[in-house]
Amino acid sequence: MKHTKVKELLNSAQTLQEVYVKGWVRTFRNNQFIALNDGSTINNIQCVVDFENTPADTLKRITTGAAVALKGSLTESKGAGQKYEIQVRSLEILGDSDPEKFPMQPKKHTLEFLRANAHLRVRTNAFGAIMRVRSVLSFAVHQYFQEKGFVYVNTPVITGADAEGAGEMFQVTSLPLDNLPRTEEGHIDYKKDFFGKHTNLTVSGQLEGETFAMALGQIYTFGPTFRAENSNTSRHLAEFWMIEPEVAFNDLDDNMDLAEDFIQYVIKYTMDKCADDLKFLEGRLLEEEKSKPQAERSEMTLLEKLNFVLENNFKRVSYTEAIDILKNSTPNKKKKFQYIIEEWGADLQSEHERFLVEKHFKCPVILYDYPANIKAFYMRLNEDGKTVRAMDILFPGIGEIVGGSQREERYDVLVEKMKVLGIDEEELWWYLDTRRFGTAVHSGFGLGFERLVLFVTGMTNIRDVIPFPRTPGNAEF
Ligand code: 4AD
Numbered sequence: 001m002k003h004t005k006v007k008e009l010l011n012s013a014q015t016l017q018e019v020y021v022k023g024w025v026r027t028f029r030n031n032q033f034i035a036l037n038d039g040s041t042i043n044n045i046q047c048v049v050d051f052e053n054t055p056a057d058t059l060k061r062i063t064t065g066a067a068v069a070l071k072g073s074l075t076e077s078k079g080a081g082q083k084y085e086i087q088v089r090s091l092e093i094l095g096d097s098d099p100e101k102f103p104m105q106p107k108k109h110t111l112e113f114l115r116a117n118a119h120l121r122v123r124t125n126a127f128g129a130i131m132r133v134r135s136v137l138s139f140a141v142h143q144y145f146q147e148k149g150f151v152y153v154n155t156p157v158i159t160g161a162d163a164e165g166a167g168e169m170f171q172v173t174s175l176p177l178d179n180l181p182r183t184e185e186g187h188i189d190y191k192k193d194f195f196g197k198h199t200n201l202t203v204s205g206q207l208e209g210e211t212f213a214m215a216l217g218q219i220y221t222f223g224p225t226f227r228a229e230n231s232n233t234s235r236h237l238a239e240f241w242m243i244e245p246e247v248a249f250n251d252l253d254d255n256m257d258l259a260e261d262f263i264q265y266v267i268k269y270t271m272d273k274c275a276d277d278l279k280f281l282e283g284r285l286l287e288e289e290k291s292k293p294q295a296e297r298s299e300m301t302l303l304e305k306l307n308f309v310l311e312n313n314f315k316r317v318s319y320t321e322a323i324d325i326l327k328n329s330t331p332n333k334k335k336k337f338q339y340i341i342e343e344w345g346a347d348l349q350s351e352h353e354r355f356l357v358e359k360h361f362k363c364p365v366i367l368y369d370y371p372a373n374i375k376a377f378y379m380r381l382n383e384d385g386k387t388v389r390a391m392d393i394l395f396p397g398i399g400e401i402v403g404g405s406q407r408e409e410r411y412d413v414l415v416e417k418m419k420v421l422g423i424d425e426e427e428l429w430w431y432l433d434t435r436r437f438g439t440a441v442h443s444g445f446g447l448g449f450e451r452l453v454l455f456v457t458g459m460t461n462i463r464d465v466i467p468f469p470r471t472p473g474n475a476e477f
Pocket residue numbers: 163164203204205206227229235236237238240242244245400401402403404405444445446447448449450451
């Protein structure tokens with residue numbers, strides 16, 4: 001007999017004579033009631049054990065965390081809180097769980113404790129919900145682009161290029177680190193390395209993605225991305241997943257439209273498919289908020305926040321306008337910001353981004369036309385000669401969630417920019433070819449997938465929305 005998923009049983013149209021389920025015991029009350037979960041839904045199914053006719057030895061082995069298989073009938077529940085329960089006729093312990101040692105006790109654990117047990121935390125309600133939401137969100141990403149005729153491109157994980165020019169790369173090498181081959185000048189001889197050159201893990205698939213957009217028209221990537229930035233924040237991972245669409249003939253306005261439509265679509269899709277999980281996460285957040293001082297509590301519940309993003313256009317604001325707002329803002333004047341905004345040209349920190357979104361505009365914001373010298377080399381220079389057609393999307397509670405731009409499509413301007421920044425033309429000969437053969441206006445952006453999952457789940461630390469986080473000093477599991 002094949003076993004049935006708990007989700008299916010809870011949604012059953014009728015009671016059933018013969019059911020078979022497998023799952024893990026969440027709790028076992030009064031030697032009688034098992035709350036069983038199999039991961040198919042946040043909801044447990046109550047299984048009523050006939051304790052008088054079950055051997056004492058078996059009853060003892062029904063402990064939190066144990067894997068069990070049971071047969072019985074699906075009946076209407078007499079208890080409150082659930083429509084159905086299972087009257088158990090036979091029960092088999094598949095895998096014991098020592099109740100003294102199992103770390104995931106049915107009580108509240110701190111997120112820090114759960115992070116240290118990332119292999120087991122997924123057995124909790126919250127992490128089960130987060131990981132199901134994450135899965136549905138990633139499917140929604142594909143669904144959106146596939147419906148629109150975008151081609152999914154797998155850009156390389158190992159590359160010689162530093163797309164962002166920020167130098168935050170993990171090197172990939174098979175050279176013996178304790179005995180490195182040297183050139184005559186004493187430099188490391190990368191010609192002897194596996195690829196015959198210096199290589200690293202990708203920080204972005206954009207540059208390779210652009211070459212595909214210049215043939216296939218509309219493409220997107222969705223893959224792991226690596227950054228060796230030593231920023232121990234609740235928004236940064238050393239390994240994260242990024243979605244990067246790139247579209248030929250799109251200018252910056254089209255790019256903003258695409259990003260906004262895309263984000264709204266995937267949130268809507270996930271709200272439709274994950275109602276139970278999101279309701280649970282909303283409740284979790286409300287509980288958490290209670291321990292915060294009134295002033296720091298969110299004005300909206302999780303679902304209200306998600307609906308707000310669906311129902312309101314993102315506010316489009318130029319960098320120059322944003323600097324004016326920030327310069328005249330109370331926290332700037334009262335020196336409450338860690339980095340005081342003195343003048344045009346300043347790079348915006350997360351505190352500034354969050355002020356704009358959370359305090360000033362109170363909605364998602366798209367900032368555009370940034371100073372050229374604080375952005376990457378590939379962005380389209382504006383006619384003013386000092387700003388580029390960049391855009392960052394800022395979200396409440398998150399800060400930057402998207403970074404993108406219209407690309408510099410003019411060969412001469414691009415080469416000139418690379419010279420100024422000291423980017424090796426020979427290294428990027430293939431990228432420059434896109435500008436030499438049939439160049440055209442094009443645009444794209446990168447969405448940090450975990451930051452999106454943070455927003456949708458209402459979690460506050462990025463380490464809690466990826467299965468096994470990689471951060472400075474942490475690569476356990
Ligand atoms: O703004 P970024 O650096 O842009 C790019 O990489 C461009 N090549 C994208 C493009 O135009 N195709 O990164 C894009 C997004 C950020 O807005 C942020 O959401 C996320 O990637 N991100 C990170 N997420 C988690 N941990 C990190 N260390 C991140 N760095 C960037």
